[in-house]
Amino acid sequence: xxxxxxxxxxxxxxxxxxxxxxxxxxxxxxxxxxxxxxxxxxxxxxxxxxxxxxxxxxxxxxxxxxxxxxxxxxxxxxxxxxxxxxxxxxxxx
Numbered sequence: 001x002x003x004x005x006x007x008x009x010x011x012x013x014x015x016x017x018x019x020x021x022x023x024x025x026x027x028x029x030x031x032x033x034x035x036x037x038x039x040x041x042x043x044x045x046x047x048x049x050x051x052x053x054x055x056x057x058x059x060x061x062x063x064x065x066x067x068x069x070x071x072x073x074x075x076x077x078x079x080x081x082x083x084x085x086x087x088x089x090x091x092x093x
Contacts, residue, residue, distance in 0.1 A: 002032045006040050008046035010054065020057060024049035051077065 007025040014020055030038045032082040 001029045002035050003027060003029050004035060005041060006039060006042035006046055008043065008048050008050050011093070012054065014061075022050045022052075022053045024053070047077075047080075 005025065005027040009021070009023045011019050011021050026042045026049075028038060028042060059080055068073065
């Protein structure tokens with residue numbers, strides 16, 4: 001058995017030198033032969049956790065009428081969420 005820990009971190013600027021930091025970490029023990037794929041899956045899940053946290057944060061901020069405009073790169077990454085969800089739904093944990 002091998003223990004795999006993966007994490008993902010993202011920061012966004014809120015303007016006026018204010019930053020928001022989002023972080024997720026996951027850990028799992030697996031057979032060594034499954035380590036490579038499991039590592040990728042854990043990374044994807046961490047990335048999804050961060051995307052979910054960012055979406056929740058942005059929604060709450062916008063409900064308070066504080067606008068946050070994220071760039072094109074964020075929009076692409078957010079769109080990636082459904083692709084990763086579909087792939088990982090087929091992989092048992």
